[in-house]
Amino acid sequence: MVKKILSLAFCMISYVSVAQQNDALITVAFDNISIEDAILVLEDKSPYRFYYQNDWLKEIRVTGNFQNTSITQICEIIFQDTPLNFYVTKDLKVMLTQYNQIYNTLPNGFFQSKNEIEKKDEEIVEAPKAVFYKESKFVQSNKLKTVRIGKQRKDNVANEYQLSGIIMNATNNTPAANVSVIVDGGKKGAVSNSDGSFSLRLLAGVHILKTKSLSFQEVEQRVVLFDNGAFSIKLQEKFEGLDEVLLEGNANIAVKEVTGGVTKVDVEDSKNIPLVLGERDIFKVAATMPGISSAGEGANGYNVRGGKTDQNLILLDDGVVYNPAHFFGIFSAINPFSTSEVSIYKGHVPANYGGRLSSVFDIKSKDAIVNNFSGEASLGLVTSNILLEVPVIEDKAGVLIGGRATYSDYILRNLEEEELKKSTASFYDGILKYNHTFSEKDKIKATGYYSKDKFNVTTDSLIGYSNRMASLRWDHTFNDRNDGALIITNSQYQFNLDFEGQTNLNFESGYTINETEIKLDLSNRSFENHRFIYGLATKFYGVEPGFKNPLGDNSQIIPVTIADEQANESALYISDNYKITEKLSVEAGLRFSFFTFLGPSNQNIYQDGFPKNGSSLIESKSFESGEAIESYAYPEVRLSSRYLLFPDFSVKASFNNAVQYIHRLSTNTTASPVDTWKLSDINIKPQRGNQYSLGFFKNFDSNIYELSIEGYYKKSQDILDYKTGATLLFNENLEQEVLQGEGKSYGVEFLIKKTKGKFNGWLGYTYSRSLMKFESEFPQERINNGDYFPSNYDKPHDFSFVGNYKLTRRVSFSSNFVYQTGRPVTVPVGNYVIDNTELVVFSDRNEFRIPDYYRLDIGVNVEGNHKLKKLAHSFWTFSIYNVLGRNNPYSVFFVADDGDIKAYQTSIFTIPVPTISYNLKF
Template identity: 40%
Template sequence: MRYSNLLLGVLFLFFCSSSKGQERKDSLVSGDFKGLTIEQFILQLEAQTPFHFYYDQKQFDSLQITLSVKGQPLQKVLELAFVNTNFHYSIDQHDNVFLIKDKMIRTDLPAGFFGSSRNINDSAITNTNTADIGLTSDSSTISASLENKLYEIGTKSQIRTGNSTVAGYVRDDKTHEPLPGVSIYLEENPGIGTVTDQFGFFSLTLPRGLHTLNIQSRGKRDVRRHILVYANGKIDIYLHDQIISLREVIISSRKTSNVRSVQLGVEKLNISTIKTIPTIFGEADISRALLVLPGVKSVGEASTGFNVRGGATDQNLILFNGTTVYNPSHFFGFFSAFNPEVIKDVELYKSSIPAKYGGRLSSVLDITSKEGNKKNYAGSAGIGPVTSRLNVEGPIFKDSSSSFVLGARATYADWLLKLLPKQYERSKASFYDVVLHTTHEMNKKNSLYLTAYLSNDHFNLNNDTAYEYSNRNFCVQWKHTFNNKLNNLVSGGYDFYKYDINSEANKINAYDLQFNINQASVKSDFNYYINAKHTVQFGLNSIFYKLNPGSYRPLGSESLVKTDIIPSEQALESALYCGDRYNLTPDFSIDYALRYSFFQYLGPQTVSTYAPGLPKEESSRIGNKEYGRGSVIKTYSGPEYRFAFRYSLTSDFSIKAGFNSLRQYIHMLSNTTAIAPTDIWKLSDPNIKPQEGNQISFGMYKNFKSNTIETSVEVYYKRMEHYLDYKSGAILVLNHNIETDVINTKGKAYGVELLIKKTAGKLNGWLSYTYSRTLLKMDDPLAGEVINHGQYYPSNYDKPHDVSFVGNLKLSHRFSISTNIAYSTGRPITLPVGRYTYAGSQRVLYSDRNAYRIPDNFRVDFSMNIEGNHKVQQKTHNSWTIGAYNLTGRKNPYSVYFISENGLIKGYKLSIFGSIIPFVNFNIRF
């Protein structure tokens, strides 16, 4: 009888426990929850399930929950309720649910968590708290979205000693867009880590066993992932936005990429940072944002192009999703040519230029667009005093494998031109740009990307002269992943730029002047993640150029203008490269690469020949040489070396050094200070050599206050050869022998760049100071003209002192203010200093080249951003931006010119923005 009672008791306990387990497993939630407080929401959950909830109601006073579910497990319902917030939950074995803000809590430890003290073959390791899907092959991928889980990479049957490679993608949890530049490293050994590439891909070789991954990205919440590595496998990681809750500012203290990266002279800006910088007319502007960075300058306000570390404007390679953009501005420099609504990140390489880039001496500006929301349709729009813009994005197919982003922008600036003096009131100006980018994930190993870009400007000066210029770009990219260690990106593209200037005010002299450049490119880039110490990049690329240097034709039947056409030019530029990032120790890393470039100037072409030992002038030209189609007229080639190292003295202090050598085979010819519509591009040929440059740089990087204040000092020295400058009185447009009006010069540039940046808190921003000099020298007697007596003279963009301050202050949850203060030395100019009599007539005597300077430049800009409410689940978000450009109304000089009046030469100062310019913009996201 005793044994019977005991048996019945055991059966009863077994039945109860089984019933409870079944009840917990089958507890599903259904309901349409609209705008519920946390208390109302929990009461409904407790009514449908056996779970009991514990939480501090004060922490949830700002949360409203709106969602609709049907037959979903409690865990899924809580994930949906807390998506894009900083609230977390944990469930213990007794059906208790704990809710908390910011910090994660655990009610138990996952099996195998203390793997260092146990054998991973121990049968006690189960899948109770691991991911629902274990890896059985490289094609299986874990979706890692929670911190309180242990994710198994591979299976126990695959275990063996040694290392395994863990690879995957880091994506935005809300849109599923890839996140580039995310730092991933081992918590127990920060020396083992990596950074995601432009597609959000990472590969990390680790010892087998238990590890904790730390994942950090600016603007995202820092997260950890506990992984148990048996074999090679894949894991995708999803990051949430860093939500700043009411009455609180979250400070992330572990961002150390500026100290830990090997590269130096690299500036990264995301679009949210760019939007905080006040600009003219209040629209976010990439070009203006670059000018507040150390080492980046321009010749003046509203000028096209920028100068990096003493380089000319044509020495910057500007890339948009891999395509080359030749004119990065609208309206002669007043606006950037890139719609801010479709831009994701901007990266500027001033040194440490990766070996896959080439063709320019000074910098690479790599602009990346959004990939588009793969989960939901969304968009944004904005309207300002001069422009309007619209962006739409979303999935193409329901399975989230494809996405698109479409952005458009247009202007209505004619009303502004009517404010000009009466003689210009009939002037008209307009521009537009359109961007389309699509992404398609064919399968786990293959993805396809397509980008199309079009920009166009039209300006008519008082119904007299019309200016039109346009960029057209198209690129298709195919990414193939061979395995966890090797992937390849194949790209093919077509880039086109043209300008057209015509005038028909006088029917007899009506003309049409055109120029265009076409280039077709193909490239293949490989990334090979050998192990934790070595990451190898190699590949090849080729560009075919076709330039139409100029055509001058009559416009209309009454025009007597004589047709003049410069023959087209063709060339092929190719390169091979290979580089390795070698992490010798956790504190010491080097990055070294070799790039070898080839350039072939091709026929058909007629090349002028000159008498040996004499300057290239019309008087020394002795004939022409004809070349047929496809013939190689001239070949240039040479190696380009890239080297950098980083040594960490402490976890927040490092020193870096680097060396770059580069070659440039295409030149922009201009005798104006800023880029003008009449500037032309010229290929290297038998009479014009390619430019060559070498740069050495050194930097120190130190962070303070838990890495929330970043400081850096960088110094550099650069040498340039065969830089093209113009002769006095040069004619560059429609010149059949352009080599007779330009000269090869030597150049040197040196400087120091200081930066202090506060990255978190209610007050953030940066202060930068740059001291730099850019000097040119022409002392070759065979050039036909010696400038400045053969001594060094300042370049047109030599501005020794440059100071920029950008500050952002969060006044409240909805109000913030931003200011930009800029000071720079005035640029050099050549002035008339006297007069003399020659052959019975008076002539003007000019100073040495660029011997004087215009007055210094100082400007203060201000803006206030007013946000709508910040409810997490709100469908639309709107904001207003109001402010003023040139708040002090200072008449900053753009140039100085001279006019002869009554026998006297008088000087005048020209200012582009001589008064305060207020603006207001309205923005909406949906």
């Protein structure tokens, strides 16, 4: 293409001469005749021949009286107010051109080396000196409408001109506000104001203008600008087009994305899925996807691909939330209204995340809408939820405020029954987010989050826990190839446990973990087919592992405070998303993480080759403030690749390893809110894990169906467990109670998803195993004789189905079915009597399973009418949880009752639970 332009230019040059030298003088008069006629007259009266295209001359009329005037002067006058330029050649030809000026000199720098020109082909066209415009390379192959403003003159090519425009709604010819006009792919831009007008200063020449708006279809237009001028653009409205555009944009993402094992939860789509007590819950929706499960209905935390619940990094706007659950695990503590998207990395974890072995739940909250006030609210039977989006600076800044609370405490207090009256169960959570767009290049987002729970399990104990998180993120674009974000976060998790009985043992106690992180996350696209992400992060942990204080005057409890712990966790990372060929892409990442346990601290030193206990304890070594007591450093490889076998069929393989420096300790079979987090130290090593996975991804029927099969194998070292009967809370010698062993899990995940249509949903099935092994040379440090045994959440078969059916625009049905193998439990293998007391002897850990779990839920969503002028949009949700009334056992336990042992099973929801909630959007 470049060559063509050049040859045309040389061709012209050969004809160029100084025209004026051979001027014949002409006398002629035109009285408002068409220019075509005028040219015929001139040809008649002179030897000159005109060359032009007929359609250039339409509707141009000329008037003029010329006495012995040269052809050049006549032409100058008659073409003055037309878009035509002319050139007179030596051989008596008058060449007419439309818009383009034919130069008799070449632009400066025209004779640069050819290579350079070829490289910079776009620059030639854009060069302000001269514009050799042709339907050519610069314009994309699709046909664009061209608007010409002004015409090229010898003196106007180097200038900037004012381009004004009005954007109109084509349907009703009203002005269209808030439409972005983007020039040449983002080099300049403007936004139409309320009367639809916009203006831009642009260099003379060809520009591509593109409109972008949520409510109108996009239009691309070519503008050839040689003067100040105005034009109008008419846009067609986009009817409910937003969702479809998004869907189309991601249509093939499951196949084309380089990373395997990513689950995205569509927050908006999940609103119809029936859930217990009508609470929308992104985690519960995630758990219907293969590879993500929980130990049971009331269990706290999620197990991803056979990992423990502490192995998930749960991020809300980049900040860690330690326990995003209310009331054990019945409700999620993340407000679904405030959430915009959730990405769950369960296979390949990009190198910019780290610190947990199994997965990353990356939750992003919504940015507040910046041009009008809006909100959402729901009223449920147990909780109410409200979210407001308030603009602060029009089109620039907004605030999002969300809050949710339960009224169960109020209800409990008003009950007749004495025991329930004394019970308490309350929780709430709130989110506050400020987003400010300073310019196209700088954006700031600040989020604050708090959740709180309080309840009693027995009448004499009270448990409270809270999550607190604050994050500040500054996104900056350095240029079109480099951008980055600076992120500062602070998170805190704390719980307290108070006991008030009838002895001198009353106490109040608590635990706190706090972390502050600063992270610089950069990306670079300087090289074609490469996208680099690199950065560094450093995190400071402060843990108050526990205090216990007397409660009341009578209490004889000695105040105990376990010394604070502190540590630093830092990481450097780089990853490259490299498109090797059209078919093969690789994301290769390397993360180098460091962990240092810092003083002040007293650390127990044990004799090597002996079990860690009181008798092998050599000394308690004291370390000074800030002293590096123990350091760990590991490289983490994050490798993932994708090969497109066909445009809609890909195979992905990945290898990942990860290190986790903090551990959640629990003596319960399922995680509980009063589990403590322990930092790695001199005696407790970090957990490490490797995961290999391979998956096939296929889309059918123009991406309506997505099918995937993924397999994985995971091995981890130094995962934590504890000796049976261990006491972990307020224990200064924790290392004597915990064990570190191996984990092994593997599985195959199958998912078929229908993404569009009246009927949509998905069906997932996973076969997986999750095993653990605690082997030691000392019998007291072994579990199950050092053999592999199933973990507490090992559920080989996991089937789930989620379906939505849209009956009319207002009424839709949804349904949810889950089947899982019963989880392993430890049960007695016999009874015995010691001192008149009947007791039970338990089997090896997890030798038995509770019965299989299955549950069907149904829901109906009825939307309010769709009148445009309505103040608010509302819908009702009716749902029934556990329609089949299946009494799903949650656990089996054995209680000594007056000398006899009785077996009991617990279940959380034993009967169908109907719910109704009212939702409002304004």
